[in-house]
Amino acid sequence: MGTTSVRPYSEAESKALKRFMRSYRKHHADMDEEEVKRSGENAWGKLLPQQKKHFEVRPRVIAVKRKLIVKRKLSTKQKKSVCGMRSPAQKSKIRARRAPPNPVMSTAFINFLxxxxxxxxxxxxxxxxxxxxxxxxxLNKQQQNQYRKMGDERKRK
Incomplete structure (x- = not known):
């Protein structure tokens, strides 16, 4: 018996083969298990090294989170925020800063749609x-009002 030219797989290559076989099974679901193994191993042998690298498991790179240094503003007066003690002017400023509410679709527009x-x-x-x-x-206002009337008629029924 002669020696074979088959060399044992390294750990990285065996993991890559496992990943390849998993994807091969997915794409050849119509074949039975033994046939998938045989044809999958043949296909693996025909792949070029750069194609095999596609299936290698790459180590995860964990990003190091940097702590941001936040400097506090030095204020001479501390702001007291008591919920019920705001003046109407302050409340209106706060409301003005908020995002506008979502537009409400009129029944006329829905009827038109x-x-x-x-x-x-x-x-x-x-x-x-x-x-x-x-x-x-x-549409002008008169045409839009026609669809409003349609909605009123539907409500009455």
Whole structure:
């Protein structure tokens, strides 16, 4: 018997082979287990070294978090924040800083979108909404009021 040219796998290469076999099984789910092993090992042998590197397990690099040095502002007066003791002027300033509330869709706009949806069923939902919003903004008040009346009629039924 002669000696074989097969060298044993290193630990890194065996881990890479395991990862390759896992992905090979996923892509060849129609094959039975023995056939997957055989053809997977053949495929592994045909891969080039740079292709095999793709399956190597790379050590995780843990990012070191730096502590930021924060300097406190030296203030002569300490601010006292008592919730109920703010003046109306201060409260209005705080409200002004907050983000504006989300717009509320009117029933007229929703009724318009229902009708627009029936006419443009071939479009995707996103495109339909975008196009509907543009068309709604182009309508004058009288045309928008027609859709408000439609909503009132639906409520009565």
């Amino acid at each position: 229902r009708e627009h949806q029936k006419r443009n069923a071939h479009l995707t939902v996103k495109k339909r909404l975008q196009k509907g919003a543009v068309l709604w903004s182009k």
